[in-house]
Structure formats: structure tokens, C-alpha cells
Amino acid sequence: MLLFNKRIVQPTNVEVKESPLHGRGVYAKQRIFKGSLIERAPVVFLSAEAKEALRYTKLFNYYFLIKNQEMPAAFGFGYASFYNHSPEANAFYSFSNKRNTLNIYAYRTIEPGTEITINYNGHPLNREAVYFPQQNKE
Template sequence: MWFSKNIDQPQHIEVRESQLHGRGVFAKSKIKKGELIEQAPVIFLSNDEKETLRFTKLYHYYFLLDRPEKQTAFSFGYASFYNHSPQANAYYTFSGRKNALNIYAYRTIEAGSEITINYNGRPDDKSEVYFPSQDER
């Protein structure tokens, strides 16, 4: 195998086709409210590095942060495949100390259900989320 055996992939979630948008993350077993779903490693990008993403397929897969020194994070694991929902069933936090994105269940998620996050940060935020079209990239 070309990857380290020390990397733990979550056994209770999987990526598959989503009715919401392309691929999504789904629960393979019941996940209880408050449970850590995934701790995904991240790298923080400078504003210049973020701008270069505009010319790549990675452009739609990064997280914006409201931190002046670290405005953008690119996440590994499954984190970039969680779809947006204004009624999200999960939420995320960043740990700068661990360089990780933590995904938690906002409410109990049944096996087979898609796990969604609100891209605005809070699970119940009703603000519009702007998704640029292919022409705007």
C-alpha cells in the first residue's frame, strides 16, 4: 500500500453520490448528537495561495475562516465532501492547535442519511450561500 497504515479513516461514514450535489458524506451507522464524526487534518493557506485555487478543481473544496492570519483552510479526509444545507445535521470547528477540522453531529443522524454542514458556520444559519458558476472561476 502506498499510504501509511497509521491514518485512521472513519469507519462510520462513507463518500458516495448525493442527490444534493455530486458526492456527499453519508452515515454508515447511527451517529448520536454531539458525537465527533471526523477529525480531518488541514493545511492553512495564505490569501495568495487561496487565489491560485481559482484556476484548479480544488476551488470549490476549501473553507474560509474569519482569522486574519489564516483566512483559508484546505481539508483532507472526507471534510471537503460534506454538502451544504441550511438545516444542517452537523457542524464544524477548527482546531489551530491540532491543525484539524472537527465535524460533530448537531443532532442524531440515522444510518444511510447524508451528513450536511452549513457553509456559513452555524447549523441553523438561514443566510444565503453564494456558489460561483463555472464561468466565474
């Protein structure tokens, strides 16, 4: 279990710019310490019907799958949808139903200029094909 410190990274400490991974990505502008909250992005939970409607839009590659039959997807605002996937991610995410947010945390210390990546499968080192993150009641 990771313990989180209370240091919060302000949104001005990260930026979106071109990425060699997948077009655009989120980068650290200064050192982000392990366990720090990088971003608390507002999120909209989507019904299955709304999720399917995304298939016909440019937003199709920018939503998150969730293990919830009524609301199986979420769209994150802020920089949330620009964090690229890596099987050896340096950050991880969780959802908060109470706050309707997607929370991005540093899995390890991230140096300035480094792209911040998450593992779409959940845990930063998870190599499974599909993962549906748990929503917490935070």
C-alpha cells in the same frame, strides 16, 4: 450551548458516495448520536495568495473560508471537503489551530444512510449569506 459526549465515530462509520445535493457527499453507515465527533480531519491553512491560486484548479469548490487575514482559507483532508451544505444541517464544524484539524460533530442524531450535511455559514440553522468560522485554540 451543546454538550458533547465522548463517543467518537470512527472513519469507517461514514462513507463518500453520490449525493443528490452536489455530486458526492458523506453518509452515515450507522447511527451517529447527537454531539458525537464524526471526523477530525487534518487541515492546511492557506495564505490569501494560495487561496487565490485555487481559483484555477478543481479544488476551488472544496476549501473553507476563515476570518483570518494572514490565513483566510483552509483545505481539509479526509472527508472534510465532501460534506455538502444545508441550511438545516445535521452536523457542524469547528477548526482547531492547536491540532490543525477541522472537526465535524453531529448536531442531532443521524440515522444510517442519511447524508451528513454542514451549514457553510457556521451554525447548522444559520441562513446568512457568508460566515467566517472562528478558529479555536483547542
